[in-house]
Amino acid sequence: MKKALLITILGLFCFLQAFPQDKKPFITLDNLQLNTRADFTFDYYLGHDTVAPSSDHGFQGKYLVVALDGTIGSKFSYHLRQRINAPNIGFANTFFQGTDWAYLDWHFTDNFSLSAGKQVVAIGGWEYDANPIDIYYGTEFWNTVCCYEVGGSLNFKDKAGKNHFLFQVSNSPYINTAMEGIYAYNLMWYGNFGKFKTAYSVNMMEYQPGKFINYIALGNKLQFNGVEMYLDLIHRAELGRQKFFGQYLTALFGIGVDIGPKWIVFAKAGYDYNPAKLPNTGAYDPNDTPKEKVDFESIGFEYYPLTDRNLRLHLCGSHTSMDGISMFQANLGLTWKVDLLHAFIKK
Numbered sequence: 001m002k003k004a005l006l007i008t009i010l011g012l013f014c015f016l017q018a019f020p021q022d023k024k025p026f027i028t029l030d031n032l033q034l035n036t037r038a039d040f041t042f043d044y045y046l047g048h049d050t051v052a053p054s055s056d057h058g059f060q061g062k063y064l065v066v067a068l069d070g071t072i073g074s075k076f077s078y079h080l081r082q083r084i085n086a087p088n089i090g091f092a093n094t095f096f097q098g099t100d101w102a103y104l105d106w107h108f109t110d111n112f113s114l115s116a117g118k119q120v121v122a123i124g125g126w127e128y129d130a131n132p133i134d135i136y137y138g139t140e141f142w143n144t145v146c147c148y149e150v151g152g153s154l155n156f157k158d159k160a161g162k163n164h165f166l167f168q169v170s171n172s173p174y175i176n177t178a179m180e181g182i183y184a185y186n187l188m189w190y191g192n193f194g195k196f197k198t199a200y201s202v203n204m205m206e207y208q209p210g211k212f213i214n215y216i217a218l219g220n221k222l223q224f225n226g227v228e229m230y231l232d233l234i235h236r237a238e239l240g241r242q243k244f245f246g247q248y249l250t251a252l253f254g255i256g257v258d259i260g261p262k263w264i265v266f267a268k269a270g271y272d273y274n275p276a277k278l279p280n281t282g283a284y285d286p287n288d289t290p291k292e293k294v295d296f297e298s299i300g301f302e303y304y305p306l307t308d309r310n311l312r313l314h315l316c317g318s319h320t321s322m323d324g325i326s327m328f329q330a331n332l333g334l335t336w337k338v339d340l341l342h343a344f345i346k347k
Helices: 002-017 140-144
Strands: 027-046 054-072 076-083 099-106 112-120 148-157 163-171 183-193 196-208 211-224 227-238 248-259 263-274 292-303 311-322 325-339
Touching: 099 148, 148 183
Parallel strands: none
Antiparallel strands: 027 054, 027 325, 054 076, 076 099, 099 112, 112 148, 148 163, 163 183, 183 196, 196 211, 211 227, 227 248, 248 263, 263 292, 292 311, 311 325
16 A cells, blocks of 8 residues: 555656746646626517517526636646536536536647647637627527537647647537437638638538538638628538538628727628428438528627726627518627736736
8 A cells, every 4th residue: 555655656756747847837827717798688570471570578697607727837738618607508407518618738749739628619610719708699500509529639730820720529519418429520720821810620520320411611701900800601411411512501791890999890691501301301400490591680889998898888780580580689788807817916
């Protein structure tokens, strides 16, 4: 017993000595934030002549999120984002399901790293990559895709910072129960070329064991002189059984314009298409309503009363059309982001 304890202590000592000893603490906390958003929403539905108009409205606590990041030694970093108010989309109504991500990075060279834990499933597109707290209206794909799963990835970043490639293996977003044994294989490219940026991916997602839906996702972004615009195209089809083009499609265009230091005016339009007739016939993508074309348009503004933009007021409206039914929505909300790490430190 004593011999085993001695070996364990010596092993731990050797492990700690493997890291360079410098003035930086072995474990650091570099970021600790609390992000919150609450909205008042008014929905108005208008359908066929036989369907009476209806409305829903009320206050909602949308997000209560804690995020933290730091380092362990000189080679490892850790990352956590936890939703406290409610779980994110998924099959298990548990606390861990409310964890957006919790993973470790091992930076074993200047250019290569390995990541493991609960991560964002690597699918291209800028709407998909945005922080949910910053999305007021999204495509049907964005609203339904389960984008956080446990897995691992190999990352490469060039020295110039222009290219980031990653290959990821994770649980499939189509998983319904734990230990189901279906996986996603994702190849992602982030490009940063000044004003133009890319978020492209090729994905193979199992929806049943050995049956795959293939993605090609192309996210394109332009940024210049206070203007940001992006165009996302996500095409999906069952591998080997369907013609690739003409199956599941999501398209999105968004633009935001800074009006002085405190105002942003934005507009957004999206389109989803799913030709599947029923969920249990042939390939089925649950991220879109079967046999439906869905489109929406929205416009609004954000107001930032503080120079650090950690307090935000938004007002926007949207129109969504699906199978002859229209929904009109108005949304007023307040978002605040608190840097807990430095909140009580006097400068």
